[in-house]
Amino acid sequence: MTNISDIMNSVKKTMEAEELAGVKELIIDREKMTKNKPTKKNITLPELKEKVSACRRCSLAETNTNYVFGDGNPKADLMFIGEAPGREEDKQGLPFVGRAGKLLTMIIEAIGLKREDVFIGNILKCRPPDNRNPLPDEIAMCSPYLIKQVELIKPKVIFALGKFAAQTLLNTETPISKLRGKFYDYQGIKLMPTYHPAYLLRNPGAKKDVWIDMQVVAKELGLKVPRHKKQP
Numbered sequence: 524m525t526n527i528s529d530i531m532n533s534v535k536k537t538m539e540a541e542e543l544a545g546v547k548e549l550i551i552d553r554e555k556m557t558k559n560k561p562t563k564k565n566i567t568l569p570e571l572k573e574k575v576s577a578c579r580r581c582s583l584a585e586t587n588t589n590y591v592f593g594d595g596n597p598k599a600d601l602m603f604i605g606e607a608p609g610r611e612e613d614k615q616g617l618p619f620v621g622r623a624g625k626l627l628t629m630i631i632e633a634i635g636l637k638r639e640d641v642f643i644g645n646i647l648k649c650r651p652p653d654n655r656n657p658l659p660d661e662i663a664m665c666s667p668y669l670i671k672q673v674e675l676i677k678p679k680v681i682f683a684l685g686k687f688a689a690q691t692l693l694n695t696e697t698p699i700s701k702l703r704g705k706f707y708d709y710q711g712i713k714l715m716p717t718y719h720p721a722y723l724l725r726n727p728g729a730k731k732d733v734w735i736d737m738q739v740v741a742k743e744l745g746l747k748v749p750r751h752k753k754q755p
């Protein structure tokens with residue numbers, strides 16, 4: 524089982540190493556992010572995407588078909604972060620486009636938004652072979668991209684989808700069943716952990732919990748959930 528403390532230590536070491544090597548554009552300035560000030564280097568989201576599409580930082584670059592940078596509104600108030608691309612996502616180069624993705628679209632639409640209104644991404648930008656769990660080193664190598672994405676998009680709320688995303692972003696090993704349903708602080712942004720849509724496909728009974736979490740987020744964003752909408 525992956526130890527989240529090991530992952531976060533690896534992330535820290537990687538970021539320190541990058542800083543020493545002068546790769547500062549991928550290093551988050553946490554204080555500035557919290558205060559919503561511009562970053563030291565004004566890399567744009569399209570430029571970051573280009574960087575990712577040429578990345579060879581971990582061995583997943585050898586086996587991927589496409590890089591899955593993430594997709595959606597670059598100024599979204601709501602950002603969804605999952606674990607890693609699956610087979611369909613790897614094929615199309617887009618996040619959450621398989622069965623779980625269709626369910627995620629329904630969940631987004633249930634609170635009166637469209638996919639184009641939000642930004643959807645993952646901790647890893649490349650598919651782990653056979654959809655295995657991400658390895659600590661892969662997370663450590665890839666995390667700076669996600670951190671920069673969050674810094675550039677500046678969402679008001681982040682939805683962390685599933686155990687890996689929630690535990691990695693919150694640096695905890697608490698089970699997702701205990702984490703979900705409450706807001707946490709992530710660099711000055713409200714973060715709501717909830718179940719991954721793939722988990723919901725296997726455990727439809729958990730959909731009601733995600734629906735509760737979505738309504739809390741909708742309220743936080745001042746969205747009026749359409750009356751005719753029911754739990755997806």
Ligand code: SF4
Nearest residue numbers: 578581584648649665
């Ligand atoms: S998973 Fe991330 S770090 Fe690894 S090759 Fe892909 S983009 Fe680079």
